[in-house]
Amino acid sequence: AQKITQTQPGMFVQEKEAVTLDCTYDTSDQSYGLFWYKQPSSGEMIFLIYQGSYDEQNATEGRYSLNFQKARKSANLVISASQLGDSAMYFCAMREGRETSYDKVIFGPGTSLSVIP
Amino acid sequence: NAGVTQTPKFHILKIGQSMTLQCTQDMNHNYMYWYRQDPGMGLKLIYYSVGAGITDKGEVPNGYNVSRSTTEDFPLRLELAAPSQTSVYFCASSLGTVRSQPQHFGDGTRLSIL
Numbered sequence: 001a002q003k004i005t006q007t008q009p010g011m012f013v014q015e016k017e018a019v020t021l022d023c024t025y026d027t028s029d030q031s032y033g034l035f036w037y038k039q040p041s042s043g044e045m046i047f048l049i050y051q052g053s054y055d056e057q058n059a060t061e062g063r064y065s066l067n068f069q070k071a072r073k074s075a076n077l078v079i080s081a082s083q084l085g086d087s088a089m090y091f092c093a094m095r096e097g098r099e100t101s102y103d104k105v106i107f108g109p110g111t112s113l114s115v116i117p
Numbered sequence: 118n119a120g121v122t123q124t125p126k127f128h129i130l131k132i133g134q135s136m137t138l139q140c141t142q143d144m145n146h147n148y149m150y151w152y153r154q155d156p157g158m159g160l161k162l163i164y165y166s167v168g169a170g171i172t173d174k175g176e177v178p179n180g181y182n183v184s185r186s187t188t189e190d191f192p193l194r195l196e197l198a199a200p201s202q203t204s205v206y207f208c209a210s211s212l213g214t215v216r217s218q219p220q221h222f223g224d225g226t227r228l229s230i231l
Contacts, residue, residue, distance in 0.1 A: 006159075033216050045207065047219035091159055095216060103167070103213060104175060105150065105220060107160040 003027065004092055004108035011113050013082045020067070021077040021111045023092030029053075033095040034075040035105070036066070040088040048090075051075055079113075087115045119143050123208050123223035130198045130230045138193040138226050140208030148213035149191040150220065151175075151183065153204040160207060166191055167213055198230045 005024045013019035025034065036048040051059045051066045059066040067076040079086055092108040124139045142149065147168045152160040152175075162175030166185040180202060182194040191210075195202060205227050209220040 031216075035219055037219075043205070043225055045209075045220075045222040050217050050219060052217055093160075103148070103216070104162060104165050104173070105209075105211075106162055106176065107152070109159040 003106055004094055006090075006092055006108040006111050008111045009109075011111055012116055013079075013086075013113065014116050015084060016081055018078060018080045019082055019113065021079070021090050021092075021113065022074070023076055023108060024072070024074045025092070025094050025108075026073060027094065027096050029096045034066070034068070035093040035095070036064070036075075036077045037091045037093060037107075038086075038088045039091065039110070045091075049077065082115045084115050084117065087113060089113075121208055121210055121221050121223035123206075123226050125226060126224065127227045128229070130195070130228060132198060132200065132230060134198050135194070135196050136198070138195070138206055138208075138228070140191045140193065140223060141189050142191075142208075142210040142221070143189065144210060144212075144221065145188060146210035146212050146221070147188065148211045149185065150209045150211075151181070151191070151193045152207045152209065153177065153202075154207060154225075155204050163193065163206075195228075200230050202228065203230045204228060 032053045034051045038046040049061045049064045065078045089110045091110045095105045121142045150165040151163040161177045164183040166172045208223045211220045212218045
């Protein structure tokens, strides 16, 4: 069963506007971490932001913020003041550890964001 | 500081052949991972390692093998290559003892099997 769901295959946003990219996850662990990565058309993976399951505050990094709703198991990425350079694939990832295996990091299917001038 | 280095960057393999994708990191990270990314899709975890001599299966391990004899190197072996293994392969590493540490990725290996 898919553990990370990103329901928006593609999104469009006007330059300078804010956009929210959805991510829901499934885990039975109490301790886990959530990451967002950006992958431009050049292919490299760029780390954006991290949220720990025990963090009480929503994470923020510059124009990126994470809307973490633990009870709903969602960790949506908010990009404020979109720029043309934000056009890319965005991946939500989860690090979890289980009793019978080591920590591992799995990724969602991604959302393609296009910023319109 | 080179980070995570993958070789080769591109390769064409014939069906049934075998090859090893190389991955090395110079950050003294204990955790290393192999992912594959099919066109327009997310990353699927193939194998990962939490230290020298310790490996575990990920989501899609069939058709692959790994070994971790040193902290720095984590090669991925494809045996009897099949067209379904055509993909971009990413190696990543992280400092496993700090759970908030993100993964550092290599530039990827684009592999075509014909």
